[in-house]
Amino acid sequence: MEAQIDYSQLIPNNVGLSSDRKLQRALESWHPKFMNWWQTNGPDSYQENEVYLRTAVSVDKKGWAHFGPVKMPDYRWGIFLAESHEQDKRIKFGEHQGEKVWQEVPAEYRAPLRRLIVTQGDTEPASVEQQRILAATAPSLVDMRNLFQVNVEEARHLWAMVYLLMAHFGRDGREEAEELLQRSSGDPDKPRILGAFNEQTPDWLSFYMFTYFTDRDGKYQLASLTESAFDPLARTCQFMLTEEAHHMHVGETGVARIIQKACDIMNQYKTDDVRRHGGIDLPTLQKYVNFHFSVSEDLFGAEISTNAANYYTQGLKGRYQENRIKDDHRLKDEPYEVSTFRDQKIAKEEVSALTSINERLRDDYIEDCQRGVNRWNKLIKDAGIEFEIKLPHRAFHRQIGTFSSACVAPDGSVISSDQWEEKKLEWLPSQQDHEYVKSLMVQVTEPGKFASWIAAPRIGINSQAIDYEYVRL
Numbered sequence: 001m002e003a004q005i006d007y008s009q010l011i012p013n014n015v016g017l018s019s020d021r022k023l024q025r026a027l028e029s030w031h032p033k034f035m036n037w038w039q040t041n042g043p044d045s046y047q048e049n050e051v052y053l054r055t056a057v058s059v060d061k062k063g064w065a066h067f068g069p070v071k072m073p074d075y076r077w078g079i080f081l082a083e084s085h086e087q088d089k090r091i092k093f094g095e096h097q098g099e100k101v102w103q104e105v106p107a108e109y110r111a112p113l114r115r116l117i118v119t120q121g122d123t124e125p126a127s128v129e130q131q132r133i134l135a136a137t138a139p140s141l142v143d144m145r146n147l148f149q150v151n152v153e154e155a156r157h158l159w160a161m162v163y164l165l166m167a168h169f170g171r172d173g174r175e176e177a178e179e180l181l182q183r184s185s186g187d188p189d190k191p192r193i194l195g196a197f198n199e200q201t202p203d204w205l206s207f208y209m210f211t212y213f214t215d216r217d218g219k220y221q222l223a224s225l226t227e228s229a230f231d232p233l234a235r236t237c238q239f240m241l242t243e244e245a246h247h248m249h250v251g252e253t254g255v256a257r258i259i260q261k262a263c264d265i266m267n268q269y270k271t272d273d274v275r276r277h278g279g280i281d282l283p284t285l286q287k288y289v290n291f292h293f294s295v296s297e298d299l300f301g302a303e304i305s306t307n308a309a310n311y312y313t314q315g316l317k318g319r320y321q322e323n324r325i326k327d328d329h330r331l332k333d334e335p336y337e338v339s340t341f342r343d344q345k346i347a348k349e350e351v352s353a354l355t356s357i358n359e360r361l362r363d364d365y366i367e368d369c370q371r372g373v374n375r376w377n378k379l380i381k382d383a384g385i386e387f388e389i390k391l392p393h394r395a396f397h398r399q400i401g402t403f404s405s406a407c408v409a410p411d412g413s414v415i416s417s418d419q420w421e422e423k424k425l426e427w428l429p430s431q432q433d434h435e436y437v438k439s440l441m442v443q444v445t446e447p448g449k450f451a452s453w454i455a456a457p458r459i460g461i462n463s464q465a466i467d468y469e470y471v472r473l
């Protein structure tokens with residue numbers, strides 16, 4: 001007989017796993033399926049190598065970031081809810097405003113809550129699948145390590161959602177937990193739920209763009225779920241946000257290092273022909289920005305959404321930093337300005353703040369995206385180079401919402417579909433761009449060395465040297 005696994009030991013947690021037999025049993029049957037998914041859909045190879053990883057073993061300052069060499073299959077996927085600091089926590093918005101937050105799912109909200117949790121949970125393994133093959137072309141050991149760090153944490157986010165499903169949704173929850181392992185990114189028959197999570201992440205430029213733009217959707221969605229009246233969801237998402245910061249940092253610094261390298265080449269060789277010297281030119285980088293930003297914008301849903309209005313009114317999903325917004329937090333008569341597409345024109349319209357919750361979150365998101373773009377532009381300016389990276393207009397290349405029927409240039413001008421067809425490869429990565437970027441992707445494994453197209457980071461991980469052996473090969 002196989003030795004019994006002690007799940008309360010195997011899975012660091014602050015949810016009282018050792019005293020919850022039912023939950024333990026559910027996890028016992030899910031865990032081997034998860035491991036099987038991880039082996040077949042997670043990082044290709046390197047499962048037996050030690051990686052210098054951060055593991056959360058508790059939620060306090062001392063425990064949430066333990067660094068050390070770990071083989072990925074031995075990573076301890078913990079289940080953590082952020083500590084509740086409020087003694088008497090109350091619902092902040094919607095029709096239940098002022099009532100006590102819920103520790104159990106109210107029967108009338110089972111379906112929408114389950115749907116939100118499943119949608120959130122679905123993105124986590126999807127991103128791991130999208131990034132599966134990247135290690136084979138890692139530009140350095142520290143980059144490879146960052147990839148694996150992001151991967152294990154996204155898998156932990158899957159655990160976080162699976163925990164909620166199993167602890168609070170009974171049999172339905174267990175079925176959803178299985179299906180989260182059965183859908184697969186890009187699979188024509190069983191795709192992941194949201195568009196961006198079925199796109200490919202074929203190269204490291206895409207990876208950094210993804211972690212900058214798409215993980216940032218994660219930040220905003222998680223932040224609005226931390227406002228939820230369903231307290232276990234709120235606290236789970238709160239803890240996930242601490243990890244999310246690192247993912248976006250990997251993206252921002254990754255893109256910054258590519259920009260730095262492009263600028264160095266331009267200055268060193270006094271040329272705009274960055275490609276000739278093995279770098280990624282800024283116009284190509286701009287095209288990747290255009291793609292990843294627009295695809296990530298779609299993740300916020302339609303501008304006008306009764307789903308979003310209902311989630312808000314029911315107290316299931318709030319706005320970004322609900323506390324800091326000065327209004328009645330019910331939004332029955334509040335206006336909000338959104339851009340819409342009507343009669344082939346983009347116009348601003350005042351609509352109900354309640355139905356435009358998605359758009360408001362997208363507005364917060366766009367502002368946040370712009371801040372990092374400004375930092376990238378400062379690098380370019382400091383290098384004495386005239387080029388500005390611009391976020392495309394919000395109506396550019398959209399598949400969801402009011403602009404999905406519009407053809408719009410990055411500067412926001414409405415164009416005909418013929419013009420769009422003619423120009424789109426000037427704005428979005430073409431086959432040739434993809435092939436060029438792909439041609440640069442060669443694995444570099446000597447500690448402290450980097451591929452031709454990316455500068456070294458300024459600092460290592462957890463104050464280790466840059467040439468530390470972050471992955472032991």
Ligand code: BYC
Nearest residue numbers: 119120127194195214215218221298299301302305307308
């Ligand atoms: N692709 O009423 P609407 C992360 C569907 S990322 C495909 O506007 P709603 C991470 C929509 O489902 C964060 N379908 O939708 C990042 C609806 O379907 P039905 C993930 C889409 O519900 C990197 C219909 O269109 N978390 O954590 O207001 C790495 C009508 O739309 C899309 C969440 O998303 C799309 N892009 O808003 C790892 C939070 N957009 O009802 C991880 C949970 C919309 O017609 N999810 N649709 O069948 C939600 O809050 C909402 O589901 C959404 C959509 C904001 C996504």
Ligand code: FE
Nearest residue numbers: 124154157218
């Ligand atoms: Fe995540």
Ligand code: FE
Nearest residue numbers: 215218244247
């Ligand atoms: Fe993330």
